[in-house]
Amino acid sequence: MDAHLRFSPEIIRRLGEELNPTLSKGILELAKNSYDADATKCRIELQDVNQPGGTVVVEDNGDGMTLDQIADGWLVLGRSAKKPSCKTRLGRAPAGSKGLGRLAALRMGQSTSLYTVSRQVPDARRELIIDWNRFNEASSVEDVPLTIGASAGDPLSTCGTRIEIWNLREAYGRNEVKRLARELLLLADPFGDDLKGFQPELIAPEFEDLQRLIKDRYFRDAEFHLSATVNEDGRAAASLKDFNGGLLCGAEHEQLVSDERGHYGCPAASLDLWVFILNKDTFALRSTTLGEVKAWLREFGGVHIYCNGLRISPYGGPGDDWLGMNLRRVRSPEERPGTNTSIGRVLIKDEGSRLVEKTDRSGFIENSAFLDLRSFAQDCMDWMARFRLKEAEKRRRRKRTVTPQMAGEAQQGLIRLIEEVPEDQKHEFSAALSRYDSARERQVKALEKEVQLYRTLSTAGITAATFAHESSASPIKIIGQCLNAIRHRSSHQLGRKYETLLKGPVDGIERAVKSLAVLGHVTLSMLEHEKRRKSRLEPDKELESIVTAYAPFFDARDVSVITDFALGLSYLHGSRAALESIVTNLLNNCVAAFEDAGTAGRVIEITTEMSDGEWHLSVSDSGPGIVGIQIEDIWLPGHTTRRHGTGLGLTIVRDNVHDFGGTVEAIAHGPRGGAVIVVELPIIES
Amino acid sequence: MSFYLENRQISTIWVIDDDPNARDSYGFTLEDMGLEARPVTDLQDGTLAALRQSVGSTGAVLCDYHLKKRDYSRHNGDYVVARCFQKGIPGVLCTSIHGAPINRQDLRYIPGWLKTSPMNETNLRGALEHCIEELTIGYRPSRRPWRTLVRVDNMDEERRGLTVVVPAWSTRTKIQLHFDDIPGNIRELAEPDRRFHAHVNIGAEDSRDLYFCKWEPQ
Numbered sequence: 001m002d003a004h005l006r007f008s009p010e011i012i013r014r015l016g017e018e019l020n021p022t023l024s025k026g027i028l029e030l031a032k033n034s035y036d037a038d039a040t041k042c043r044i045e046l047q048d049v050n051q052p053g054g055t056v057v058v059e060d061n062g063d064g065m066t067l068d069q070i071a072d073g074w075l076v077l078g079r080s081a082k083k084p085s086c087k088t089r090l091g092r093a094p095a096g097s098k099g100l101g102r103l104a105a106l107r108m109g110q111s112t113s114l115y116t117v118s119r120q121v122p123d124a125r126r127e128l129i130i131d132w133n134r135f136n137e138a139s140s141v142e143d144v145p146l147t148i149g150a151s152a153g154d155p156l157s158t159c160g161t162r163i164e165i166w167n168l169r170e171a172y173g174r175n176e177v178k179r180l181a182r183e184l185l186l187l188a189d190p191f192g193d194d195l196k197g198f199q200p201e202l203i204a205p206e207f208e209d210l211q212r213l214i215k216d217r218y219f220r221d222a223e224f225h226l227s228a229t230v231n232e233d234g235r236a237a238a239s240l241k242d243f244n245g246g247l248l249c250g251a252e253h254e255q256l257v258s259d260e261r262g263h264y265g266c267p268a269a270s271l272d273l274w275v276f277i278l279n280k281d282t283f284a285l286r287s288t289t290l291g292e293v294k295a296w297l298r299e300f301g302g303v304h305i306y307c308n309g310l311r312i313s314p315y316g317g318p319g320d321d322w323l324g325m326n327l328r329r330v331r332s333p334e335e336r337p338g339t340n341t342s343i344g345r346v347l348i349k350d351e352g353s354r355l356v357e358k359t360d361r362s363g364f365i366e367n368s369a370f371l372d373l374r375s376f377a378q379d380c381m382d383w384m385a386r387f388r389l390k391e392a393e394k395r396r397r398r399k400r401t402v403t404p405q406m407a408g409e410a411q412q413g414l415i416r417l418i419e420e421v422p423e424d425q426k427h428e429f430s431a432a433l434s435r436y437d438s439a440r441e442r443q444v445k446a447l448e449k450e451v452q453l454y455r456t457l458s459t460a461g462i463t464a465a466t467f468a469h470e471s472s473a474s475p476i477k478i479i480g481q482c483l484n485a486i487r488h489r490s491s492h493q494l495g496r497k498y499e500t501l502l503k504g505p506v507d508g509i510e511r512a513v514k515s516l517a518v519l520g521h522v523t524l525s526m527l528e529h530e531k532r533r534k535s536r537l538e539p540d541k542e543l544e545s546i547v548t549a550y551a552p553f554f555d556a557r558d559v560s561v562i563t564d565f566a567l568g569l570s571y572l573h574g575s576r577a578a579l580e581s582i583v584t585n586l587l588n589n590c591v592a593a594f595e596d597a598g599t600a601g602r603v604i605e606i607t608t609e610m611s612d613g614e615w616h617l618s619v620s621d622s623g624p625g626i627v628g629i630q631i632e633d634i635w636l637p638g639h640t641t642r643r644h645g646t647g648l649g650l651t652i653v654r655d656n657v658h659d660f661g662g663t664v665e666a667i668a669h670g671p672r673g674g675a676v677i678v679v680e681l682p683i684i685e686s
Numbered sequence: 687m688s689f690y691l692e693n694r695q696i697s698t699i700w701v702i703d704d705d706p707n708a709r710d711s712y713g714f715t716l717e718d719m720g721l722e723a724r725p726v727t728d729l730q731d732g733t734l735a736a737l738r739q740s741v742g743s744t745g746a747v748l749c750d751y752h753l754k755k756r757d758y759s760r761h762n763g764d765y766v767v768a769r770c771f772q773k774g775i776p777g778v779l780c781t782s783i784h785g786a787p788i789n790r791q792d793l794r795y796i797p798g799w800l801k802t803s804p805m806n807e808t809n810l811r812g813a814l815e816h817c818i819e820e821l822t823i824g825y826r827p828s829r830r831p832w833r834t835l836v837r838v839d840n841m842d843e844e845r846r847g848l849t850v851v852v853p854a855w856s857t858r859t860k861i862q863l864h865f866d867d868i869p870g871n872i873r874e875l876a877e878p879d880r881r882f883h884a885h886v887n888i889g890a891e892d893s894r895d896l897y898f899c900k901w902e903p904q
Contacts, residue, residue, distance in 0.1 A: 022871075175875065319865060319873035326846050473752050477782045478711045480804035485714030517782075 006142060009135035012107065015077065015100050023049075023172045024180040025361055026108055028313070029101025030058045030163060031187060031200045035310060036094040037062030037161065040197040044184065046204055049172045056108065059162040063089065064118040067126060070148050074114075077103055090197070093308030093351060101361060107132055110167035115151050119159045125151035177204055186304060186311050198309075218293045221286060222274035224248075224388075226344075228256075228380040229270045234263025234372070238271075238380045240387060249387055256379045266373035267354050271380055273303065273344035275337040294340075303344040303377065307355060314363055316345075322363075323377050328385075335388035337381070346377060411437075450637045453648060465527055468520035476520065479513050511556065518552040522584075525549070531577040536684065539572050539579060539615050540565040540608055546583050547606065557591060557602065564607040570615060570683045578656040585649040586619045586677050593623035593674065596642060603672060614662070614680045623674035631668055657681065688721065688744070689811060692818045695744050696776070698722040700737060702729060702749040702766060704758035712748060712805065719807045729759035734766065738773045746814055747777040748805070751786045768792035776817040780805060790867040793897035794887075797829060801894075831885035831899060838880045848876055852896070855888040861896060872901045 027044060034042040039062030048054040065074060077100065087093060106112045114128040128148045138144045184200040219225075220243065228238035236257070239250040253263075276293060283290040303323055304316030314320045321327070321339050329336040348355065354369040364370045418429045487506050491498040525531075547561060554561055572579070587604065594602045603622040608615060626634060628641040635654045640647035650666075657664040662681035670676030688697035699721050701712045706725075713723035726737065741747065749767050753759035759766070767777035768789075778798040781788070788796070797820040798813035816826060825831070832854070839849040839860050848868075849860040865873055872882060885900040 179874075314870060317870075317874075319870055321846070472782055473755070474705050474708055477750075477780075477804070478705070478708050481708070481711035481715055484804050484806055485711070485718055488715075488718045 006140040009138055009141055009144075012077075012103060012135060012141060015103060022179075023108070023176050024183045025313075026101065026105030027056065027058065027180055028183050028187065029361070030105050031184060032095045032310060033102060034058070034060035034062050034161070034200070035092065035188070035198050036088065037064070038088050038090045038092065039063075039160065040199065042198070042200040044180075044200065044202045046172075046177065046202070049168060049177070050174075051171045052168060054168040054171070056105075056165040056168065057162065058165075059160065061158060061160040063120075064116045064159045064161050065126065066118045066121055067124070067148055069118070070114070070116065070126060070128060074102075075146065095308065095310045100359065106130065106163070106165060108168055108170070109165035110169065112166070113164040114161070115164075116161040117159045122159055127151035177202075182299065183311075183313065186300070186316075188310060218276075218288060218296050219274050221276060221283075221288050221293055222342075223277045223282070224275040224384070226271070226273040226275065226380060226384050228376070230264050230266060230268060230373075230376045232268045234265055236264060236376055236380070238383060240384055251383050256376075256383050258375065258379045258382065264372040264376045266369045266376060267348055267350040267352065269346055269348040269373060269376065271303075271344065271346050271377050273337070273342055273381070273384075275342045275384075278341055297340055297343060301341070301343050302339040303342075303346060305346045305348065307348045307350055307357075312357060312363065313361060323374065323381065325381070328381075335392055336385050346373070348373070446637075453638060453646060457646060457648060464523050468523040472517060472520040472524070476513055476517050479509070483509055483513070514552050515556045518549065522549050522553075526577070526580065526584075531580065532575050534573065534575050537572045537574060537576060537579060539570070539617070539681070540567045542576060542579050543583060543606070543608065543617070546580060546587075550584075550587060554591075554604075557594070559591060559594065559602040559604060562603060562605045564605075566608045566610050566615075568610050570610050572615060572660060572681050573684045574660045574681075578659055582653050582656050582679060583617075583619075585653050589649055590619065590621040590623060590674070592642060592645070593621060597624040599623050599674075605672060610683065613683055615683055617679040617681070618676060619679075620670040620672050620676040621674035622672040625670075625673060626666060626668040626675045631666055634666055653677070653679075689719075689814060691811070691815045692822055694818050694822070696721070696746050696814060696818075698724055698741075698745045700724045700726050700741060700745060700747045702726045702747060702753065702759075702763065704729075704750070704753045704756045708750060715805060715807075716748070719810070729753060729761075729766065734769060738770070738775060741770075741775050745775070746817070747775055748810070749777060749779055751779060751781040751788070764788045764792045764796060767798075768795035771795040771797070771817065771821070774821060776814055776821060778810060778813040778817065787864070788894070790863060790897050791899070793895070794829075794831070794899060797826065799895075825887075828889040828891065828895075829887050830889060831887045831897070833883055833900070834886050834888055836882045836884045836886065836898065836901075838876050838878055838882075840878055841876060852886050852888065855886065855890070855896065856893075859893055861893050863898070867898065869901050872903065875903055 031042050031044070037060060039060035042058065042060040042062075045057040045059075046054065047057070049056065110132055112130045112132070114126075114130075116126050118124065118126075126148055127150065128146060130146060134144050135141065181202050181204060184202050187200055188198045223243055225241045225243075225245075226238065227241070228236060230236040235253045237250070237252055238256055240248045242248055276297065278290060278294060278297075280290060283293070302316035302318075302320060303325070305312045305322075315322050316339075325336070325342070326338045329338045354367075355373070356365045356367065357363070358365055414433060418426060418433065421429055483506060486502075490502050490506075494501065543565060544563075547563060551561075590604045593599070599622060601622055605618075605620045607618045610616070629639060633639045634650050636647070637651040638647040654664055657679055660681045662679060664680075665678045667676040667678070688695045690696075699716050701709045701716070701723050703709045703712065706727075709725040709727075713725060716723040726733070729737075737747070747767065747770050749763040749770075751763040753762050753766070763779050763781075767779040770777040772795055776798065777796070778800060779788075779796050780800045782802075798817035800809055800813055802809070819826060820829070834852060834854040837851045837853065839851050841848045846865040847863060848865075849862055851857065851860055868876070875882075883902045884898045886896060886898050888896075890896050
């Protein structure tokens with residue numbers, strides 16, 4: 001018996017809806033069909049789509065279809081006669097490929113009507129109605145006959161195609177309609193001047209709002225315009241212009257490539273990126289407001305890809321950052337654009353189909369051609385960032401030279417004025433100026449010293465964090481693992497002798513490794529980004545976690561910690577990093593004091609209580625107390641009695657306490673003999 | 687010797703770590719447990735596929751999180767273990783660094799996770815047991831996802847992330863998610879105080895163990 005493969009009607013649903021599940025994806029496919037049919041207009045109307053049962057109408061003025069084109073093309077799924085290399089009558093490279101997106105759109109409703117008038121046979125008006133419910137009852141797709149007839153009505157005045165999708169199965173909300181409007185507007189590169197006459201239009205208020213916004217085109221407000229090209233041979237070139245179109249610099253292929261590559265293996269493409277500096281100063285003297293540009297960039301910002309004339313989703317869409325611009329900006333924030341501060345496009349001419357779009361229309365398959373295209377765009381942006389960084393550094397150097405000059409000129413002006421005052425007062429004015437000068441000089445020196453100290457500490461902090469990361473990742477793990485093996489093997493081999501011979505040293509190493517791991521953990525946890533964000537804090541809970549994290553560190557130093565926390569439900573407003581910084585600096589000071597003085601019986605007592613709308617923290621120790629320094633000087637930067645101390649710990653404590661809106665006091669000798677630091681921070685609610 | 691877990695015999699462990707010394711150190715401990723340790727010296731393209739074939743029914747994978755410090759792998763350990771799990775290979779992920787940025791989308795495929803080092807017989811056996819249990823029976827109670835409400839607390843466009851609260855898990859804990867952990871359509875709609883539904887393993891004890899899937903707009 002002869003047999004052949006048949007397809008259940010279920011396959012239609014699976015192929016269509018699961019690949020293109022949203023309104024915007026489906027309709028976009030119909031709009032692309034209109035583009036392929038050389039339409040200049042494509043009008044999309046949504047009727048009552050906010051509830052099931054609505055209607056979608058897509059009408060274009062393209063070339064329409066003949067009877068054969070409907071039967072052998074439009075109704076055949078999974079194959080397309082369209083090839084990007086075969087241009088259409090208007091010279092467009094066809095975008096549609098398999099017809100699956102169209103299927104999804106058509107099946108959004110219970111039935112679909114097609115009316116079409118072919119340019120080739122303008123007198124023959126064709127009509128086809130598909131009732132999708134009939135497929136549900138059939139056992140295979142081929143069992144449902146379809147009839148292409150002559151159109152009884154006259155929905156089309158000239159050649160073109162009109163598709164009506166009736167009785168929508170689902171409701172589509174405002175967000176989905178807005179997304180569709182946005183996708184349609186961006187479909188045919190609205191940023192360029194060559195629209196190839198294709199203008200999709202959605203009859204919906206959301207579309208009009210966005211259309212107004214897109215037409216505003218704030219390109220002239222961009223501070224920089226990066227233009228780059230890569231040719232068929234994979235060689236690139238780029239130029240950077242200022243807001244006025246003046247050339248700032250240019251680069252050849254060798255200056256752009258990031259590695260040893262000879263050329264980019266992508267199709268010929270061009271990149272345009274407009275970069276904005278969004279701050280009040282930049283926009284102060286412009287007719288455009290900062291808010292307008294921000295709103296525009298919020299909707300359309302990012303780098304969009306246009307391949308053979310049409311946009312490829314999702315590149316440059318909301319939340320899409322295919323070039324990793326935001327990540328690179330976070331890693332190196334200076335002089336880097338992000339998707340909210342720039343807009344751009346990559347135009348690709350790919351007649352050889354080296355870039356392959358995924359069937360579900362979620363972008364290109366990441367083959368080597370696509371990866372090279374991305375490298376090309378990223379390399380150009382890196383080159384621009386390098387240029388801008390150099391310029392910024394020049395500006396900074398200039399500023400450092402100019403600022404003292406300006407101060408000197410101001411001083412000369414003041415001296416000239418003093419020359420003009422009466423003789424009997426001149427001496428007094430000069431003496432006052434001289435006193436002011438030396439005070440200012442001292443202040444500048446102190447600040448310079450403080451800045452230098454902070455820089456040194458920052459470097460030390462970065463290095464410590466790097467080492468902490470490195471040691472936790474490998475050496476500490478390896479030591480722990482090897483130690484386990486030694487313990488297991490030697491106890492197995494030596495039996496009881498292990499206890500007397502090796503247990504002590506092995507346990508000692510284990511304790512030391514634990515201490516190291518704690519130090520690494522504490523160092524790395526201090527760098528968590530979230531900790532620097534201001535929020536509502538439970539101070540006692542934070543305190544408890546810090547003391548717990550420090551426990552092995554204290555154990556290794558024979559320090560006993562006594563705690564008495566209020567543990568009430570009260571909150572502070574500030575960053576966890578600031579509170580952590582206060583507490584850890586105070587604890588570090590206690591430990592350092594014990595070490596310096598060789599204190600016996602090392603005790604730190606930490607107590608908290610809530611009263612009078614404040615959280616009171618007291619840290620006292622059994623160390624030597626505050627000696628060898630005036631108590632009011634302990635808060636000054638760089639003042640310390642410790643030989644290798646930085647003198648910054650308590651300054652940081654004081655500054656952080658002030659940031660919380662609180663106060664801090666020191667007592668040279670408390671009940672345990674050592675220093676007591678009392679911090680009082682305002683509570684925001686109980 | 688081998689481990690017998692959920693009617694499955696495990697006798698060989700493939701050790702994945704970009705540091706050869708670390709591979710050796712895991713090897714010592716595994717040998718002491720009576721297991722055969724097979725160090726994986728390179729995890730570049732293709733090796734993972736080959737590994738899937740060679741592990742067989744009596745093998746498992748022990749994989750460190752950091753694999754990209756050297757020219758060893760294009761992916762970190764979370765990706766590797768998750769892909770192994772999806773192919774039916776039991777895999778244990780080892781992290782020793784505080785706050786290793788595990789991809790939450792992959793977490794649902796990582797039932798065996800050693801967060802503390804060193805690895806020993808007890809914790810390895812436990813992690814493998816969890817893994818095999820989920821491969822053969824299904825989610826453990828603490829890992830079973832339930833449809834629940836997720837509220838966006840804050841957005842951080844710069845760091846490409848957001849914080850969310852899952853009231854059914856804790857009304858007070860903010861959970862950090864990276865944009866990569868969230869589907870594109872949800873990311874587009876996300877804004878502070880916006881609510882979504884998602885399937886979340888609300889039986890988890892630690893916020894680091896929470897994973898999110900099947901997001902749906904409210």
